Amino acid sequence: MKIYTKQQLALRNGQDKPEIWVAYQGVIYDVSSSRLWKKGMHYEHWAGQDLTEELPDAPHTEKVFEKFQAIGQLA
Template structure:
């Protein structure tokens, strides 16, 4: 199944505040992190949901493998 495409503006609405979904993007894929207790209220340490976190992963204490726990729900346009 082909994943739907979303704009950065559509992604930005999935921040846990404007819409109930909490999504983040990494390497062009959008992941649903709504169920993660670490993303409660759309914030994860100094990171906010609804954004592309590709550039910020180098600062994280974990690797990109963390995204394997979450379902990809779309691709970033």
Template sequence: MKEYTKSQLALRNGQDREEIWCAYQGLIYDVTSSRLWRNGHHYEHWAGQDLTKELGDAPHTERVFERFKVIGKLTEPF
């Protein structure tokens, strides 16, 4: 599985490139297809970041990531 740094992940924020990615527990997910992540943000959360610590504030569980394709691993997780 390909590995990405936090800097590489940050470029997939929906602003700098078309891809919209976010990380959770060391895995990077492609959320580009989600209408909820348009323009790189979803409520108060921003794409291109590790959302592991923020999930506790979400109204859903980590199972939401099952809908998205894993792109790679975050080399500097958490």
């Protein structure tokens, strides 16, 4: 899997580039196809960042990432 920096991930926020990516536990997922991530925002969470620390507060588990393609690793 390709390795991306935090800066490269940050550009995939739904604003700067058309891709909408998030990271969880070092894996980067493409959430562009999700209607819940349109415009790079999902409730109070922004795309282009590592959501590992924020997931415990979510109403769902990490299984939600199984719906999305893992496209890389966070450096």
